Amino acid sequence: xxTIPPVDLTRQHKVISQxxxxxxxxxxxxxxxxxxxxxxxxxxxxxxxxxxxxxxGCNSGTDALYMALRALEIGVGxxxxxxxxxxxxxxxxxxxxxxxxxxxxxxxxxxxxDLEQVATAITKNTKxxxxxxxxxxxxxxxxxxxxxxxxxxxxxxxxxxATGASWxxxxxxxxxxxxxxxxxxxKTLGACGDGGALTTxxxxxxxxxxxxxxxxxxxxxxxxxxxxxxLTGLNSRLDTLQATILSIKLKYLDTWNQQRQQAANNYQQxxxxxxxxxxxxxxxxxxxxxxxxxxxxxxxxxxTDTARDILRSRLQQKGVIAMIYYPLSLHLQPVYQxxxxxxxxLPNVEQVAQEVLxxxxxxxxxFEEQQQVVYCLKDCLxxx
Numbered sequence: 001x002x003t004i005p006p007v008d009l010t011r012q013h014k015v016i017s018q019x020x021x022x023x024x025x026x027x028x029x030x031x032x033x034x035x036x037x038x039x040x041x042x043x044x045x046x047x048x049x050x051x052x053x054x055x056x057g058c059n060s061g062t063d064a065l066y067m068a069l070r071a072l073e074i075g076v077g078x079x080x081x082x083x084x085x086x087x088x089x090x091x092x093x094x095x096x097x098x099x100x101x102x103x104x105x106x107x108x109x110x111x112x113x114d115l116e117q118v119a120t121a122i123t124k125n126t127k128x129x130x131x132x133x134x135x136x137x138x139x140x141x142x143x144x145x146x147x148x149x150x151x152x153x154x155x156x157x158x159x160x161x162a163t164g165a166s167w168x169x170x171x172x173x174x175x176x177x178x179x180x181x182x183x184x185x186x187k188t189l190g191a192c193g194d195g196g197a198l199t200t201x202x203x204x205x206x207x208x209x210x211x212x213x214x215x216x217x218x219x220x221x222x223x224x225x226x227x228x229x230x231l232t233g234l235n236s237r238l239d240t241l242q243a244t245i246l247s248i249k250l251k252y253l254d255t256w257n258q259q260r261q262q263a264a265n266n267y268q269q270x271x272x273x274x275x276x277x278x279x280x281x282x283x284x285x286x287x288x289x290x291x292x293x294x295x296x297x298x299x300x301x302x303x304t305d306t307a308r309d310i311l312r313s314r315l316q317q318k319g320v321i322a323m324i325y326y327p328l329s330l331h332l333q334p335v336y337q338x339x340x341x342x343x344x345x346l347p348n349v350e351q352v353a354q355e356v357l358x359x360x361x362x363x364x365x366x367f368e369e370q371q372q373v374v375y376c377l378k379d380c381l382x383x384x
Contacts (some may be wrong), residue, residue, distance in 0.1 A: 003319040004360045004369050007186050011364035012256075016248055023244050033240050042243040043197070045250055051174045052199040054206035057238030058213050061160040061182025064196040065130070066093040067236065068156045068178040071208040074099050078127035082158075083113040084329040085349050086132045090158055091330050099127065101339070103331040105346040109281045111294065111356075112139045114348070119147050128154040133162035133172050135325070135358075136188065136260075136291035137282055141167040141175040148176075156180060161291040163189040164257045168285050173199040183246060188260070188289050189253050191242040213237060257289040259363035264290040266367060267359065270374040271295070276307075276381055278355075292325060296355040308355055314380040320373050323358040 013020070027038065039057055047055035058064050074080060076098035082090055084103040091101040104117040111134050118129060129148060131139050141157075148155045155176035159165070163181055165172045173179025183195035198209050211217065216233035218226050271279055278296040282288045297308040312322050329349045331341035343350065359373055 004373055005321050006323045006360050007362040008364065009185055016252065019248050020245055023248065024241060027241055027244050034237060036240055038240045039238055039243040042247045045247055046197055047199060049250060050171045050199050053201045056198045056206055056209045057243060058196045058198065059236040059238065060194045061180060061196040062089040062093060063236040064180035064198045065089060065158060066096055067209050067212045068180050068198060069093055069097045070212055071205045072128060072154050074127045077125060079123060079125040080128045080130055081118055081121050081126060082130040083132050084331040084346055085111060085326060086134060088330060090130055090132055103346060105348045106352065108348045108352050110137055110283060111135060112137060115140060115143050115147065122151050126153055128156055130156045130158055131176065132158040133165055135294055136162045136165055136289040138162060138165045138167040138172050138286040138288065140283055145175060161187065162289055163187060164253050165289045166287040178205060188257060188291055189249055192245050193242055195238050195242040195246065256363040260290040260361065263361050263365050263370065264293050266370050267293050270370060274378060290361060292358040293361040294356050294358045296352065297357055308357055311380050312357060315376055318376040320376045321360065324356060325358055327353060329353045
């Protein structure tokens, strides 16, 4: 049997290689590697795609989240509510601006945070909510925005794993105050390196982000460098090569996401009635892009984390490379000991973190490969 990786970027490149390599060569020959028309064009195209008025490119999804918090003037003494089931960048940036992350438990069916617990966690110090559309599954943004509006707090959408997803026919990143995107190569829209973007419908926020991403530098109308700085920023530009590649890939994104959705539907059918696993579910009203297809592994005979880890090892021996996102939820990470969360404080996420396993899924995966994944999974589960 052939090895089936969690993602295979070489297959995607083959589809667009001639177009990408030709335009990358043009950039290399131009001598213009920072800024310029390519970056401006991508920002305009991405704003149009997401249905927002403004898009600002940056160096990474992490920087996008950080600058969103800075643009909304969130800092010392403020609290930001978010999920503990996500990559640490989501909470890391909260600490970087001097605020306090407040973790709430998740809905074990969708893997996104529980909106009832979000509402309960709001205090007089709550300044914002970072909503993570985990694994490409959009949160119920209608309900979340109603909660935020009733308490007059900001909503930042972490769309790192969900570019192209939508809620109630609105693209993620266009509903909250700011949308934050990662273009890490394995995302639904991936660059050939690091990259990110922010989206918003508020001009003042977009203008502040543009200042932040380039050392707080004030530019004249002619775009001339003044060496005058309005605030303390950072160096977080989206470079010209990545913008060029992303503009090409953006044209294919909806097709690739449709292929992801078909692959997820295949798994839903192929995995039905298999004991000891739970399939992921999506909320009605949302359109997931399935950045990951994540199942849960149950077992009656051993501890759950041992069962999941043993299964993953067995699959790898058979050539199926499955991933674990995320084995230790954020509220229990050593770096957050000072927040005083205890084992058992967020029981849903603690259980799910021991059970999750993401199966190979990418636009170019074949039905035969998915059948092989399922065959191996059944074979590995036979002793459970």
